[in-house]
Amino acid sequence: MAIVFSATDHAxxxxxxxxxxxxLYTTQPNPRVGCVIAHGEAVVGAGWHERAGAAHAEVxxxxxxxxxxxxxxxxxxxxxxxxxxxxxxxxxxxxxxGIARVVAAAADPNPRVDGRGFEKLRAAGIVVESGLxxxxxxxxxxxxxxxxxxxxxxxxxxxxxxxDGRTALSSGASQWITGxxxxxxxQHWRARSSAILTGSGTVxxxxxxxxxxxxxxxxxxxxxxxxxxxxxxxxxxxxxTPRGATxxxxxxxxxxxxxxxxxxxxxxxxxxxxxxxxDGSAPTLIVHAPGRLGTDDRFAAAELAAFGTDARxxxxxxxxxxxxxxxxxxxLQVEAGATLCGALQAADLVDELLLYVAPVLLGDGGRxxxxxxxxxxxxxxxxxxxxxxxxxxxxxRLLYRCNPL
Numbered sequence: 169m170a171i172v173f174s175a176t177d178h179a180x181x182x183x184x185x186x187x188x189x190x191x192l193y194t195t196q197p198n199p200r201v202g203c204v205i206a207h208g209e210a211v212v213g214a215g216w217h218e219r220a221g222a223a224h225a226e227v228x229x230x231x232x233x234x235x236x237x238x239x240x241x242x243x244x245x246x247x248x249x250x251x252x253x254x255x256x257x258x259x260x261x262x263x264x265x266g267i268a269r270v271v272a273a274a275a276d277p278n279p280r281v282d283g284r285g286f287e288k289l290r291a292a293g294i295v296v297e298s299g300l301x302x303x304x305x306x307x308x309x310x311x312x313x314x315x316x317x318x319x320x321x322x323x324x325x326x327x328x329x330x331x332d333g334r335t336a337l338s339s340g341a342s343q344w345i346t347g348x349x350x351x352x353x354x355q356h357w358r359a360r361s362s363a364i365l366t367g368s369g370t371v372x373x374x375x376x377x378x379x380x381x382x383x384x385x386x387x388x389x390x391x392x393x394x395x396x397x398x399x400x401x402x403x404x405x406x407x408x409t410p411r412g413a414t415x416x417x418x419x420x421x422x423x424x425x426x427x428x429x430x431x432x433x434x435x436x437x438x439x440x441x442x443x444x445x446x447d448g449s450a451p452t453l454i455v456h457a458p459g460r461l462g463t464d465d466r467f468a469a470a471e472l473a474a475f476g477t478d479a480r481x482x483x484x485x486x487x488x489x490x491x492x493x494x495x496x497x498x499x500l501q502v503e504a505g506a507t508l509c510g511a512l513q514a515a516d517l518v519d520e521l522l523l524y525v526a527p528v529l530l531g532d533g534g535r536x537x538x539x540x541x542x543x544x545x546x547x548x549x550x551x552x553x554x555x556x557x558x559x560x561x562x563x564x565r566l567l568y569r570c571n572p573l
């Protein structure tokens with residue numbers, strides 16, 4: 169029998185989701201979680217998980233509620249954890265506080281949780297109900313759910329193009345197709361990502377920094393900006409990474425809140441001395457083919473990783489995504505050229521396409537958006553779902569979904 173939630177239940181969970189969204193840029197590799205504690209319509213405590221290693225949302229909300237938590241209902245966007253990590257289980261904290269009812273938006277797929285939190289709460293006599301605003305909770309944490317359930321990060325390709333579908337002139341010149349507002353908007357998408365992937369061709373052509381340069385995104389006290397048009401939720405356990413733990417990729421994020429891992433696909437180690445991705449300003453991983461050795465000091469500020477190749481001699485992209493997931497990467501933003509982006513799309517490894525369209529014409533000699541094998545027919549072409557559309561300055565921003573979560 170389906171659970172019927174009241175209007176009050178919906179209002180409290182919506183508030184919990186808004187609180188969870190405050191951790192959009194800072195919780196990596198943990199999910200974003202919010203919690204509201206209430207007696208009927210009266211909220212007595214609220215909180216969110218700010219960053220890995222900090223208190224979980226329920227603990228923060230319980231501290232705010234104090235003794236008023238006894239007999240109250242707790243609205244939490246992800247199943248409370250039932251295991252010890254850096255902090256004790258949140259299920260135990262809810263039980264000790266005398267919570268009478270727990271309403272969760274989504275179950276936690278982490279094998280260390282995965283129903284155990286609900287079981288512990290029910291065994292203590294607490295009424296447990298789940299599924300309220302589940303889709304919104306999963307949407308906010310689509311990278312976390314992708315990593316745990318599919319074994320790979322949520323992959324987003326960011327591209328900018330002219331109205332006639334060109335990303336650069338034939339010479340490769342592309343600065344700047346889009347306006348200042350669109351370029352600032354990209355910073356929010358970078359900040360919510362665990363890692364940014366590019367190829368050596370892009371490094372050689374553009375010498376990108378691949379960092380988040382907006383200091384306002386350095387703290388969870390800032391609400392999400394224009395990239396977020398959805399209510400969200402967070403969660404608790406983190407797959408291979410113990411809840412609350414950090415990894416080499418996320419320690420910088422935990423300290424500052426805005427430095428995703430830079431991943432450069434560089435099979436032949438062509439990244440030149442002095443490239444900005446080697447400046448040590450953010451953690452950097454250089455992925456190269458077996459047998460290539462970076463024996464000089466070019467890569468002193470980066471990590472080198474030899475990686476296997478597929479039947480064509482190219483670095484195995486699916487295996488690379490599995491490696492990144494094992495290292496705690498939830499959302500991967502790809503900022504690369506048409507070849508790498510096309511290879512990911514052709515391998516069906518792209519989940520969404522973030523496309524900025526500028527009101528400019530670059531002509532038929534310009535470079536294409538993606539290098540893809542042609543379909544056998546128009547009907548056989550890959551159809552995308554337009555998930556979001558808005559005007560950013562003078563440019564259009566289109567968000568297409570390629571794969572459902």
